[in-house]
Amino acid sequence: MSNTLPSSVSGFTPIPVAYSSSCTHILYATAHKNKKKLTRKNKSSTLPDERTLFLVNVPPDATEREITQFFNPAGLVERVVFEGQGFDENTRVESENESDSEEIEEESESEGGSDDENHPRKKRKVTKESKPAAPEVKPIPFPTLRTYHKTGGTAHVIFLEPSSIARALSPLSKPRPWPSDSEAPSGLSHYKALYASLRPPLDVVKDHADSYMESYEYEQAKKKQKSKHKKGEAIVDEDGFTLVTRGGAYGKTVGGGVGIASKKFQNEARRGGSGKRSRKNKKEPQEKEDFYAFQVHEKKRKELIGIKERWEQDKANIAKMKASRKYKPY
Amino acid sequence: MTAIHKRKRVKVEVAPSESHKPEKRPRKTKGNMQDGSNVHDEIRSETRIDITNVQDDDGLDIQSQESGEEDEWIGFGDEESTVREPKPEAALDSQHKSNRPPTALELRDIKDASNLYRSSSFKLQIDALLPNVRPKYHRVAPLERFLHGLHACLTSAPPTSPISPLVASKKLRKQGIHVPYPLPEPTEDAKWTVAFTKPVDIVLAGSWANKLSVKSRDAEKYMVDVALEMPSKVPAYEDAHTLLRVWANQRGYGRGSRMCVRGFEGSGQLWAAVLDLLVHGEDPSHNALNGTVNKRKPVGTGLSSYQLFRAALDFLARSDLPGLRAFVKNTNGHRFPAGDYDTFDAVLVDSQSPFNHLAGIPLGSLSLLQRDAKATLEALNESALSEDPFNEVFLKEHRDIQTRFDVVMRIDLNSAKLRNKSVHTVLDQGSSYTMLLSTVDSTLRTALGNRAKSVTILHPTSQPWALSDAPPLGSPVIFIGLILDTEQAFRLVDHGPAEDSPDPEAAKAFQEFWGDKAELRRFKDGKITESVVWNVKTSDERAHIPFFICAHILQRHCGIPEGQVQHWQRSFDNLLRLPESITSLYQAEGVEMGFKAALAAFDSLVKTIKGLDDKLPLAVLNVSPASDALRYTSAFSPIALPDSVLPSIPYTAQYLQPMEIVIEFEKSARWPDELRAIQKLKLAFFEYLASTLMTAVSGLKANVVLGNPATTPDIQDSCSLEIKTPQGWVFNARIWHDREAKLLDTAIDDKPHIPAHIKKKLSEEINLKGRQIATEAKEVYLRRFVHAPRHHRAIAALSHRFSAFSGTVRLVKRWLSAHWLLDTHISGEAVELLCAVAFVGRGKKVANPTQLVDVPGTKERAFFKVVDFLKDWEWEGGLFVPLYGDDQVNDTETALAAPVAIKGAAWTIATEFDPAGRMWTSHGPDPIAARRVTAIAKATWQCSLGVEGAGYNVATLFTHPQADYDILIDLEPSVLPRYSQNLHGNIDLREGRSFANAQRSEEIAPLGFDPARMLFDDLTRTYQDTIKVFYDCLGGDRFGIIWEPSVTDPKPFRVMNRFSSTPVRKNDEQGKDKEKMVTLNTESILSEMERLGAGLIKTITQQK
Incomplete structure (x- = not known):
């Protein structure tokens, strides 16, 4: 080189x-x-x-x-x-x-x-x-x-x-x-x-953890003070609007404000089709499927075509596997 | 059902008229592949009547064969349609335009296929299979000529006058023909004579003449049977017979060069007889001893081939085969009364001949046949429709003794000598070889009793011998396969007759049977009985009791010395043990060892922690184990090394694997609502727990272990508490706080209520990195605290339910580690799931899994089942393991979701609680490693087939080929605390001998310190896109490295090239292009590795 x-x-x-x-x-x-x-x-x-x-x-x-x-x-x-x-x-x-x-x-x-x-x-x-x-x-x-x-x-x-x-x-x-x-x-x-x-002496761990938690609590307290609002109290601004917040750790709002439904509840509601919509769905009259003769025919026809399609598909699959000599057991 | 029947009848009518112009029809419907079948059928019905006609129709036969006789049903349908609309395009048309509904005929065929067969695709597969296993009848001309010659020869030979047998045989010897007189050979003063007279008639019979021949395995030649004519009046009969014989051949009930089940060598017609029995029913007048038993009625004649096949399996599975007394209904009556067959254990006589088809088949073989039939029925019944059992039933070979039997023994018969040998019994059996094998069969079955579900003798089938030679004696080497009843197989005591038994002969017989093993003993309940006690020292030895029994009995009754009975269980046991010298050292120190001791240590630790309740700020709710050492599935059995004994143990044997446990405190509002603060509070908890534990238990040591800040984000659970009990057990405790999950969810997505597309617009400044970290932390959280303990419980339950499960996982782990894949590429949990497949099956089961017929009874068999599974597993499709059982999950139809592609994850192993199947496989194996597993499984399997030959060595299955690695890195064994676990390592080093003086007492390995693994992790992380590293996590001292294919060629320089490069030197004239090109700087990388592993790495070898 x-x-x-x-x-x-x-x-x-x-x-x-x-x-x-x-x-x-x-x-x-x-x-x-x-x-x-x-x-x-x-x-x-x-x-x-x-x-x-x-x-x-x-x-x-x-x-x-x-x-x-x-x-x-x-x-x-x-x-x-x-x-x-x-x-x-x-x-x-x-x-x-x-x-x-x-x-x-x-x-x-x-x-x-x-x-x-x-x-x-x-x-x-x-x-x-x-x-x-x-x-x-x-x-x-x-x-x-x-x-x-x-x-x-x-x-x-x-x-x-x-x-x-x-x-x-x-x-x-x-x-x-x-x-x-x-x-x-x-x-x-x-x-x-x-x-x-990675295995420090226990007293060092203790000092660190304790001091960290102290400072954390100090910060939390400071934040709380800053927000001036107490737990569970409604926050009303100058215009008279009430602040709405999501529920905190245990159902109570930490920083004040009026709580609304928890996220879990909301998620569940959405998963099962959110409240309003699901009610609506139930009431909506279902289209009758087997009412007219042509519907019945059409349904049957579709079923049959489906059967045939599956059959052809199976056949194609087997033919493919056959081509790869899969069916020679020995 | 009647449809097929009717159509068949129509066909028979049509046949004669059509057969006159057979040349034309195929041409008329050229391109219609189904057509020829009818022609073939017609021909067949003719050839059945007259052999000589075959030659005439030969040419035609070729056509029918080539066009394939599959899809017989369609052929018929098409035939009718050709009558009505002779245009072949019409048929083509209907195939292409599938949006047209099927015609009535088509529909009938489709419906028939799915109603009369298991499913329509099953039917199609059967049709595809059949032509492949039948002889090509158009090639029979030479055989026909020979048969005619033979016929002529036999009918024209002049009769001879009666002469003494010896004279006759001498006469023939001159012509080079050996007469195989049955034993004992006739002597000079024999009172009988032999002569030849012209036969009245010669009938070519059996499956050849009936066109029922089925190809045998291993390209064995077709046999032209000479015994009975099997009229086949039932339409589906032929196909069913073919299916049955394919099924039987795949399982070694027939001829073959590999291990075949004893007794089925010449039993070609047994299968026809079974079908005969089903079709005609049992003879009601021919009552055997037990006349009360309901006689079998004939099955209907409208059955499809599949249904008839199933019925045959059902018969084999459900009737009491070893005690069978069945005579097929015969309008003319049987030649011999039932009583004449009393000397046989099992009797099956068909309607045509007085021959007992079960004669000569050892009862052990019959019980295996029964088990196989049961297993197949189970596969046909239970497997979900999505999983096609066709492959399992007909296409897969099941002769491999290593997956078929729990215990396999290889026996050399050369020095065998029967203890009780009477001339009469030898006469009865025909030869002393048969006599020997039947003694082996009967004595072993008696000795094992209910310990074994079946005892099977296997050997290769005898080869044809020349007319001039004496018949061969039979294989000098046989194999014995046991299928165990795990409830009974390992019991220590067999009870014989009581001392005060009214039958004094019974005690004598017992003593005669067991020899010096029999002894009179008094048991705890006060009874004094004859008994046999097997003394075992370890649980490993306990698993060998069935072998001990066999070896003892073979020696006593057949004179086979123990050395001639080979088995491999011990070799497998040794794989899971540390070297003898190390274990004896441990034993000398009196340290606690084993899974039970580890569990006891865990229980006592839990007790201690719960006892501290009033001293802890929060009450402990739960302490859950999540370690393979606490669920019987770690490769090595766990061990405790107290500090006091460490100095006297070599450095290379000081490694202690900490056992993971999870502590759950009661819920409390005092936890901070912030992830980092939670981790810090955990630290405080651990510190408190550590000091309280140390004051509560003297001699206990506890250390808070931090996560490596370079590799663990601060919001992820990272710290743990390392506890070493005074006895020397090591635990690693973590705290599970369920609020973390919610906080992590928020960190991943703090606005779940805003739809994604709106969020996209908002997301100017989303913290992508933070989100990524939170996602990973959540994954760790779920795996560590939710899935690991649950998985642990399920696996522990399996270990209790199946005695062989624990050993299986341990063997498979050892195997994968020996091939440099375990832990580093395949998680232990994934291995446990794979092993569970051998016990609880795969896919959703309808029935209770405890009813599985085919659960392995020993770890060796299950190990090979796992290997067998891995070699064929198409992992792209994923796998579902019903680990938890259906009742545990509220059935939410957890269908196998289409595997989501994750970079570096090839496998999906889903369970009821992990439908995505990535919990234990998201960090590997990647496709490269997954392909390696397949290749290694194939190689191991190939190697394991050697068990049928001589000189088979288990160790080779666990030897990793290293030639393919680009780079090999050798580590210094003396600095590896777990080197003693190394499978192939230098024995002196493993035992710490060569440096004993230097290292002993000087250095103590830190708890759980595994520098090889640390180096491995660093290399893998540092060179993530450059290399792949492999090594044996169980004491391995060598890394194998391959370059990523993407980095080996020169590339244009990019900032994000992600590999250490050097500019391509300007050697050529095209310097301009080369200016941007860089290439891998191998030298520099190797030198970096050397620096990373300074003091650990001995040598680096570039192989390529």
């Missing part, structure tokens, strides 16, 4: 990475562009256009630290945002859905760019919802363990200086060795560490 890498592949610069003398991994890099998405709110602040490098085919076991070190020669790295950052198994589905709904262009460049922007944004949203800023929650300490990403995945590297991008994209004369982070174990030691970290 000739050792010359092409200088560009579909607009991406291949960066050879040496893991060992015999093995070269290829990173594909390009400058990150926000293009279309600029119109949307708060985008540029997340991934600054001018100093973000977009990477494809990140090694599955790469850590933020390793990437930072690897690009050190090009400049200081502020942070690394991995694809999806969270639940690996969902990224694919999501990206597919996105390309469906948002109609991303087929061009790989823009696809890559737009695709990646979404993850951090979403991630952020999710975390905001899940953890109401309650300083009291005591986290369960988690050691620095590698997170194995899917192979061929992407990442954004945000440099401190915009000038680093050009340096990072300049072709390498020979593969640059990968800086392995010795603090994050791999292989068997990784699994042992992971096993241990």
Whole structure:
């Protein structure tokens, strides 16, 4: 194999990475562009256009630290945002859905760019919802363990200086060795560490759970206060309209308002043909089917044709199976 | 019914007139395939009368055969229509335009087909089958010539004067002919003589002359019977006879090169005789001993072939075959009185000859015949119409001894020597070989008593021998197949006559029969009786008692040493055991083992938890088991290893599988109304439960286990409580909170009342990812808390109901794991459902499943039934297993829904509670793995056929072929805590010997730590679109990897390529095109795998 890498592949610069003398991994890099998405709110602040490098085919076991070190020669790295950052198994589905709904262009460049922007944004949203800023929650300490990403995945590297991008994209004369982070174990030691970290001491679990519940209750109480309304009380707005809400956990509306039928009830009603309609159906006079002689004839005729059709179908089936020599028992 | 009869009669009338111009008719209606049948029938009626005419009509016969004699009924209908409207297009027309109602004739045919046969398609299938199993009569000319020659020779031979038998045989020997005198051979002073006189008449008889011949299995030659003439006056007689013989041949009641049931070799006419009995009824005047029994009346003559076939099966299934005394009604009376047949066990004499068709058939064979008839009737009666039993009844071969019998033994008769051998009995039986086999039959049946439902001797049929040779002695190797009554088969004691029995001979006979096994014993109830006691140490051995009995009896009465009686149960047992050295080590430490002990440990844990009621914030409502170790179906029997013994046990044998249990608390309004908070509250509960349990039970250890945040979403149930009891049992408890389901539903779709099409418009900012996560969390919730405990109860019930079920599941699990599919591709629950098929059947049953005739009595037989099922299963169509029984479900007509395609899921196995059938198969097998299962089942089946030959080895069924993998990854066995479960592994390593000094006492494997599985999961997830990984989850130390076909070729570069690639180097001139092309970076991927498995992986081998 000739050792010359092409200088560009579909607009991406291949960066050879040496893991060992015999093995070269290829990173594909390009400058990150926000293009279309600029119109949307708060985008540029997340991934600054001018100093973000977009990477494809990140090694599955790469850590933020390793990437930072690897690009050190090009400049200081502020942070690394991995694809999806969270639940690996969902990224694919999501990206597919996105390309469906948002109609991303087929061009790989823009696809890559737009695709990646979404993850951090979403991630952020999710975390905001899940953890109401309650300083009291005591986290369960988690050691620095590698997170194995899917192979061929992407990442954004945000440099401190915009000038680093050009340096990072300049072709390498020979593969640059990968800086392995010795603090994050791999292989068997990784699994042992992971096993241990998932079984924290009981007092840590207790502290975490208790503090979480405290903060949760605090948030709930705050919400309740905010809504000013008490359980079961009708909420009447300035115009005199009463707010109607669905029943809460145990038939009572949590945040106030007048309760209506539970969802279950509604679903059932719909399944069996919702209330009104079913009553209507019953009353509707049924068309008499066997009233006129022609109806009877027609019915019989149809039946007979049906019989014949089935018969012919059976015959065709058997003939087909016969052709495949199925009826040679031995 | 009368319709067919009438038509047939008309046909007979028509026949002679038409047969004069047979050449024309086929041409006239060319293209009408049904036509020829009539011609054929006409010819047949003629040939029946005169053999010599066959040759004349030969050419014509060819035509009739080629055109096929199926659809006989249509042929007739068409014939009439051709009379009225001679245009063949009319017939074609009516076929093409099906929107025209059928004509009266057509309708009659259709109605007949569905009324007289099981269903119309059944009738069509019968018609398709028949021509394939009949000889081609147009090819008989050479045989006819031979028969004429034989006739001429016999009638023209000059008579000889009477001479002594020895002289006669010497004379013939000179001409190269061996005379097979029956034993004992005549001696010089024999008082009788032999002579030859010209026969008065020679009649070619039997099924050949009657055109009743039916093809035998294994391309055995047609036999030209020489015994009796079978007049066939009943229209459907011929077809019924053919069906019956096909049925019998498929079950080994006939000739064949594979194992056939003893006694049916020359019984070609038995089937005709059975039909004869049905058609003519029993002779009322010919009363046997039991004259009170109702005599069988003749069945009507208007029956269809199918109905007659069914009637025959019904006769075989319901009459007491082993004690049968049946004489077919004969207007001329029988030649011999009934009393003359008293020496036979079973008698069936037809109307034409004095021959007893059941002579020479061992009673064991008859009882098997009876069972088979019952099973077939069951299949015809019970299976839902959607499931066509035709295949099962006529097309599928049922001779495979491994699925037919609960216990199979291979016996070498070479050293056999009968204990009681009298010349008279040998004379009676004809030869000492027959004598030997009949002794085997009778002694085994006596010894097994009600333990076995049938005892069958099988061997290949004897081959024809040259005139010049002595007849062969009979197969030196026979097989014995037992079908057990599982209620009785494994009892430990057989009682004989009491000590104070009035008949002193009885005790003697008992002792004579059992030999040194018989002993006088006093039992708990104070009785003192002769008895035979079988001492067994383990439950495995208990399943061998029927074999022990057979081996003992064969040795005692037939002089067959135990070494010559081969059986394979032990080889199968060993597959489910850890190496001897490991088990003895466990035993030496006195640890608790086995399913019963595990269940007892579970019960006591439940008691402990419920005892903490006043200390817990909420009362515990239920603790449900959901683990195969608690329902008798884990491949290995569960084991408890207390911490104290771990240091003295090798690292590779320290693995403990936690048993899943589900805790349900009383309902309470105190649970938060938010999914994440619920998970956190579970943590709090677990922590509390853990500390309370540890203070309540000293020596108990409990740990809260978190879900891996990298792979488990925070709204999904993820945490659990790991409990290790002081005895060393490990449980993994989870909390079931039913509010989760509703909250997840809301997360998936918070506006269920808004129709989908409106929602689509609204959905600018739906959180697709959140919805996806919630859907998955809901799936986990349903599987873990709703279905798993219910499945557990159903499977546990099956284990109790069928003694062989547990062993079957364990064997099948071991088999699938040995072929690198269990757990990783096929869930254990799916395996349990598949195994249930062998016991409760498939599809909806009308009747109570306990009445199933054909329930396997041993795990070995059921194992092969499952393999047999898997090899033929067209999984695209799905499967319904009536696991829960009909009464459990309010019948909502849970018809098999058309399988919904899910990526990566090939199988649908539905039950009453899971009509979609994806609960246990949504995560695999994918089509690739599913095809593998089929291929492996086929290979295993093929291999298992070797049981009929010599040198059959069970281990080969469990050896996985590895040549097809692209990459093999070898793991370091010494770091795998469950390596001792490995089926083929290095025995030293499995026993921890070679590194015993280094590892023992130094490192203790963490509870349930399975690094191989963790690596497997990571590889599978990381390279989801690049590779497929396979390995044996039971102690496997090797991964097999295949590349996804989609990644092996160069592709244009895309951001979402999803595989590690390297640019295609510019070697060619078309550099421009190549610029965008990338190809799989194999080197880099292998090196990544090496990093992922550092310390675990020994070597990576690229095979391709």
